[in-house]
Amino acid sequence: MLSGTGLVAGYRKGVAVLDGIDVEVPAGRVTGLAGPSGCGKSTVARVLGLLQRPWEGRVSVDGDVVDGFRHSAPRAQRTAIGMVFQQPRPAVDPRFTLHEVVAEPLRATGRSEPIEALTEQVGLTAELLRRRPHEVSDGQLQRACLGRALALRPRYLICDEMTAMLDASTTAALVRVVDRQVEEHGTGVLAISHDEALLERWAGRVLRI
Template sequence: MLSGTGLVAGYRSGVPVLSEVDIQIARGEVVGLAGPSGCGKSTLARVLTLLMAPWAGQVSVDGEPVRGFRHAAPRAQRTAIGVVFQQPRLSVDPRFTLHQIVAEPLRANRKHPVDERVAELTDQVGLTAELLRRRPHEVSDGQLQRACLARALALEPRYLVCDEMTAMLDASTTAALVGVVADHSNSTGTGVLAISHDEPLLSVWADRVVRWQPTGEEQ
């Protein structure tokens, strides 16, 4: 289980964005997190993916408390959690081809054979070999987000956080990527946190939905 208990987090203003937040995502479960912009959903995503240290509270991965965040997090915990962000163009190196984007975590963690794994992942998300040779400015948002999803799945994480993954995509691409994540979760037991302001989408994607108000309080 990926869990956060009593999480308090914020930024330089000193005002917490998260206040005493508890959340749990079990293996094989899709948890939807709904709420308007500004209620702290993305801050929670950053804390749960170990990209941001909370001011207080505890994140645990399969019962093991997280003692470090960002580069201080143990590799075993960092690689246990994949993440897909809302804006794919802000989360990739614009100089990389799509092949290099998907291969990046494999090379960083010395996972081989890289090309075979990239081919497997890109087939899973619906990218062609021709698209893999292109750079971000040469593909659509939907094609780039497919590459970002493949990258997030590259190291076979036990948990996947999708932070407004489909917010910038058309309906057909949204359906395709949600289907990929759902199939992957069903086949591998990956736990998923699906963050979105689109409650109709979450109602068909998630096993259960947590709804937040702007104060961060759950309903």
């Protein structure tokens, strides 16, 4: 289980965005997180994704308490969690091809594994993989970002408004990819969205903050 207990976090000193939030993401299930804009959903994602140290509280990955965040987090904990952000363009290097975007975590960890099965799974053709971000749509780039998040076979996946900028058909396609990870690999998913109708259909349990 990926969990956060008593999380207090923010960005300006003395102004907490999260104030004592508890979140549990069990393996093998999709857990939804809903709430209005500005309530701290993305801050939850950053803290559970080990990108931001909480001011107070504890984050645990499969029972092991996280002591370091960002680059000081142990590799085993960092690679256990994949993240997909709402806006794909700021999340990628604009110089990379989509193939390089998907393969980036493998290169960073010194692994050389074929990614053809993964890129096919997320719906990227060989022609699209040769393009750079400015040459593709938001939906196509988000497919690459999902592939990147799954490249290291994480035990947990955090989707922070992953479908907010996408049309209905692309949303359905990416949800199917995530559901396949849950069913075949027992991945635990935290699906964050302001779209409660989507979460009610997708998640087995929906938390609200």
